Amino acid sequence: MIETNFILNSFDIAKITNGSVTWKTPSNIALVKYWGKQEPQIPKNPSISFTLDACFTLTTLEYKKRMVAERSRSNNQNKLISTPLNHQDYNFDIYFEGEKKENFKPKIETFFKRIERYVPFLKNYDFIIKSRNSFPHSSGIASSASGMSALALCIMSLERLLSGVEMTDEYFYKKASFLARLGSGSASRSIEGSIVVWGKHKEIKDSSNLYGIKFPSKIHKNFKNYxxxxxxxxxxxxxxxxxxxxxxxxxxxxxxxxxxxxxxxxxxxxxxxxxxxxxxxxxxxxxxxxxxxxxxxxxxxxxxxxxxxxxxxxxxxxxxxxxxxxxxxxxxxxxxxxxxxxxxxxxxxxxxxxxxxxxxxxxxxxxxxxxxxxxxxxxxxx
Missing domain, CATH: 3.30.70.890 (GHMP kinase, C-terminal domain)
Structure with missing residues (x-):
């Protein structure tokens, strides 16, 4: 698939006023490492990883259709109405381990900017992101991988509700990996399991720089339950x-x-x-x-x-x-x-x-x- 396959061309925000979704998403450990990339988040070499189990991020995305104040022409009263917005900013708060994290916002905002072309409803909603890890943050376990993949999956759950068309699981997970990659390259490998390849390789069928895929060949029993x-x-x-x-x-x-x-x-x-x-x-x-x-x-x-x-x-x-x-x-x-x-x-x-x-x-x-x-x-x- 190519990038344009992931653009959401039509959606109906009238269908969903508010709600929330929670995903539990694992970290991963690369066996062949990726180190070096080019924009937009394209790896200089392919990588392959074990998907983990106990090391995970738990993320809840709360969403509410954005309301704007508009003065009524008939009675000169202010009222709140729901309209599609041309607002330049994304409106979200993020909580990590129960504490509000303003210093996390620039990374999320960069992520939103990168993916807005593919999920154009982002500015139609106010978001609260609540996240926690089962492992220490920023200590060499891939927290950005599990964190960004969890957020991408939450956004895809909202897209599934808004799109108005039946979405296959294959497309859902592929696009989630595609979006996650734009937040953190290794996050593309934290959607599925048990072994995931990210990056184009001539000997790996259907491999791509745009998203991770499950290792396509039969895995020997020695690597089961590793x-x-x-x-x-x-x-x-x-x-x-x-x-x-x-x-x-x-x-x-x-x-x-x-x-x-x-x-x-x-x-x-x-x-x-x-x-x-x-x-x-x-x-x-x-x-x-x-x-x-x-x-x-x-x-x-x-x-x-x-x-x-x-x-x-x-x-x-x-x-x-x-x-x-x-x-x-x-x-x-x-x-x-x-x-x-x-x-x-x-x-x-x-x-x-x-x-x-x-x-x-x-x-x-x-x-x-x-x-x-x-x-x-x-x-x-x-």
Whole structure:
């Protein structure tokens, strides 16, 4: 599909005066990383991710048809009437974890500006956005991915009510991913599950730079119910945002080689996910994680998001794997926290290793037990 397929050409705001919708939307962890983009939110290389389950954002979008004051010609009295507006501003408030967040508004406003062409009813409604995470915000777990995808799904639920035509689930989720991408690139991968590809790749059927798709081939049983235990090394704000990190790839000395490598790794991982080779999975996934952070270390200006305890955890994992021949491995997102990946068959032994050896390196022993999930879920609409 192309961009024009997602433009809503007609809608009836008279149908919906007010209401609310709530979506629970997961984060995701990229196995092959995307790092570097061009406008509008187009990845410089494709990526592929596990959809998570326990790490999610819960977002409620309350909407009310905008009313404007107009003076009555007959009795010279002010009255409120509902009319289509040519107003230049979006009217919304946002609450995160129960607190009003004015500093979140510029990002949401930018998002609304980017998507208004495709959902032109945004200025016809006043919105209240209420959101919370099941995990720490801005600490290397993809909070923007789950947050923007949840908001995109809420907006799509409203579009479904306003459009007046029957909308297929396929179109609904594809457009939700398309919209989410315009808020946060990785958000395009947080709509469905269990494995999602975002970015055009010649060997992945129907892959696109505009939205994420479910991995189209049969996944080997070894990757069913795969676990991801997230070790929270640092729960603070990242020193350098992902947005800035992506921008630094524009003039990066190793950028072109990295983009070629990512495309090659997508080809390799596609085969691994189908043949179930866990040793090859470990090698590729860990290499991708370290390459992501190598791009940060070699950018100009350079920066580091790993912490000393990140490296200690990695070395502990390498030592345990060498001793036991376990299929445990790690990956990293754009932060200090470590995602410990392992198959369902090793749940007991790896969990014991994590609790006995790795928690000492976590901030206040904090960690999250997660696993591969099935995607977003609508909880309510009224």
């Amino acid at each position: 676990h991801d235990t997230i070790l929270l090394v640092d729960e603070g704000e990242k020193q350098v945002s992902s947005t800035v990190g992506h921008q630094l790839m524009n003039n990066h000395s190793f950028a072109e080689q990295r983009f070629l490598q990512a495309n090659e790794n997508i080809s390799k991982l596609s085969k691994i996910l189908q043949n179930g080779n866990l040793k090859e999975f470990i090698s590729l996934v860990e290499s991708e994680a370290l390459t992501l952070h190598a791009m940060m270390l070699t950018s100009n200006p350079y920066f580091m998001l790993m912490k000393p305890n990140t490296l200690k955890i990695i070395n502990e994992i390498w030592g345990f794997r060498a001793e036991t021949d376990s299929n445990i491995c790690f990956t990293l997102d754009a932060g200090a926290n470590v995602h410990v990946l392992f198959p369902e068959s090793e749940k007991e032994t790896v969990t014991n290793f994590i609790t006995s050896k790795l928690l000492q390196y976590c901030y206040k022993n904090h960690y999250i037990c997660d696993r591969v999930g099935i995607g977003a879920k609508q909880l309510s609409i009224r």
